[in-house]
Amino acid sequence: MTLLALSLILTAAFLHASWNLLAKRSGGGAIFVWLFAGLSSLIYAPFVASLVILQPPHMGLGAWLCVAGTALLHLGYFLSLQRGYRSGDLSLVYPLARGTGPLLATVLAIALLGEQPSGLALVGAALIIVSVFILSGGLQGLTGTRPPAAAIGYGLLTGVLIASYTLLDKYAVSALLIPPLLYDWLGNLGRMLLITPYALRRRGQIASEWRANRGAIIGVAVLSPLAYILVLTAMTFTPVSYVAPAREVSILIAVVLGARLLDEGQIRTRLLGAAGMICGIAALVLG
Incomplete structure (x- = not known):
């Protein structure tokens, strides 16, 4: 992985963890x-508009099929993630x-894509993935404290959706050469249109949601697309098998935010996991 790709991914990680904190705090749902x-x-x-003109x-x-797929x-x-945040901790x-x-x-x-990461890169990916579970408390954290089953279920479902759109979006920006900014904007517009009939049937909730969570709505509206545009840009010249694991540095940021700002605890165990994550990222870069 090049330093440019790593820089884009690390910047995106800070933005991604930040908007997830805002989403968790809002407690919003489909209207949000x-x-x-x-x-x-x-x-x-x-x-x-400037991009399309120039x-x-x-x-x-x-390309349009990819846009429709990524919108869905x-x-x-987003809906699964919001449900998960309503059921359990950010961390x-x-x-x-x-x-x-x-x-x-x-x-x-x-x-499916025939990518062939090096052995060192695979070790790095494995370290990052293992570190994720350490950061969340490991198996003991999942069983000993008995977190809500719904939170675990929605977390895993969200992960499946992440994997699905990551592969689709990689094909769209690297094989079909759709500009990342345009692709993300079209997908976002598609998501908004898909949920509009639901929102219009609940007009009263729109005003109340805006009053209650205006700051979070604005923050997520700016940070979420920007974070993913950076990731899509990295995917135009970097294999998915490198980009996807490297994005997980956002876990460290989210865990620290959850511990410090949401009082979710377990900071020592999760910092240990962060050390493993840093080693994994280093292996990805060297690989």
Whole structure:
């Protein structure tokens, strides 16, 4: 992995953990997702318009199918993640989701895309994945404290959705050459349109959700697309089997935020896991 790719991924990790903290604090649901998706479409529209004018993209049938697919998968991801945050701690749901996602993405990238990461890179990926479970308390944390089964279930489901859209999006930006900014914006617009009928049937909730969580909605609307655009840019020239595990440095940030700002505890155990994660990232870079 190049230093440029690593820089993009690490920056994205800070942004990703930050917007997840905002989402967890908001306790929002589908209306929250609809509001930040719509606001995000408006915020990034001028940048997308400039891109299209300066560099008109070629969008064939395959490209539009990818846009539709990523809209559906990301909608499921955001809704599942919100349900998970309503059921359990940030420092439980986030590691489960982020750990399951890269594990499946790396395996499927090797099996379906023919990627051949080096042995050292695979060791690094394994270290990162193991560190995720240490950061979440390990097996003892999952069984001893008896977290809600719903939180674990939604965390794992979110991970499956992460792996699915990661592989689809890798193909879209690297094989079909769809500009990351345009691709993310179209997918975000698609998610907003898909959930609009639901939101319009609950007009009263829209105003109350905005009043209660306006700051979080604005923050997620800005940070979530920016974080993923950086990841998509890295995927244009870096294999998924390197990008997906390296993104998990956001686990460290989320765990620290959960411990310090949400009083979720277990900071020593999770810092130990962070040390393993740093070693894993180093192996990815050297590999």
